[in-house]
Amino acid sequence: MVVSVTPEARQVVQEALAQEPDPERLALWLEVRGVNQGQYVYDLYFQAAADAGEDDVVTQSEDLVVVVPAGSVDRLRGARLEWNGEGEGGLVLANPNVPEPDMPALPPEVLAAGTDGPIGARVTVVLDQVVNPSIAAHGGRADLVAVDEERAVAYVRLSGGCQGCAMSRMTLTQGIETALRQEVPELTGVIDVTDHADGTNPYY
Numbered sequence: 001m002v003v004s005v006t007p008e009a010r011q012v013v014q015e016a017l018a019q020e021p022d023p024e025r026l027a028l029w030l031e032v033r034g035v036n037q038g039q040y041v042y043d044l045y046f047q048a049a050a051d052a053g054e055d056d057v058v059t060q061s062e063d064l065v066v067v068v069p070a071g072s073v074d075r076l077r078g079a080r081l082e083w084n085g086e087g088e089g090g091l092v093l094a095n096p097n098v099p100e101p102d103m104p105a106l107p108p109e110v111l112a113a114g115t116d117g118p119i120g121a122r123v124t125v126v127l128d129q130v131v132n133p134s135i136a137a138h139g140g141r142a143d144l145v146a147v148d149e150e151r152a153v154a155y156v157r158l159s160g161g162c163q164g165c166a167m168s169r170m171t172l173t174q175g176i177e178t179a180l181r182q183e184v185p186e187l188t189g190v191i192d193v194t195d196h197a198d199g200t201n202p203y204y
Contacts, residue, residue: 002078029069030066078097079097114147131176144156151188
């Protein structure tokens with residue numbers, strides 16, 4: 001098993017999974033997305049178990065299926081998903097592995113591109129007029145960091161109540177990404193580049 005899940009964390013995940021459409025076909029995916037300030041940054045999300053490739057690691061513990069994509073296996077080997085009940089509580093990924101020092105958080109060419117292109121301008125409008133008024137009730141905010149105009153990929157940073165949220169990936173996928181794709185249909189991807197380890201509660 002690459003990543004173990006404590007009973008408390010499993011219960012939290014299963015409760016969130018039960019709110020999804022067709023939960024019986026979904027797995028919990030755990031993936032290293034990059035590095036920020038010397039720490040791995042993770043994606044934790046629900047996706048069909050059938051989408052796993054032959055090199056991905058699929059494990060089942062009781063009635064929860066966990067998928068670790070092939071590129072994240074060595075980076076997550078021996079990690080443990082835990083529940084921390086202090087404060088507002090959150091899921092914590094305790095990972096004994098550390099990233100290589102030179103692994104970039106974002107491609108330099110993407111950072112250099114900024115947000116000034118036509119797609120970036122439209123994404124900014126949607127964030128300001130649609131997304132942020134919605135998540136402001138929870139003390140959260142989403143800002144556009146950069147846009148790969150050629151690939152039509154937007155890089156978004158969450159802050160406030162969204163930073164360190166136990167299910168921030170689900171917030172991004174179900175709310176922010178959905179809103180952006182509806183208003184800017186040419187987008188091919190929306191990537192969360194939040195430094196979740198930098199918040200008061202470093203939960204993933």
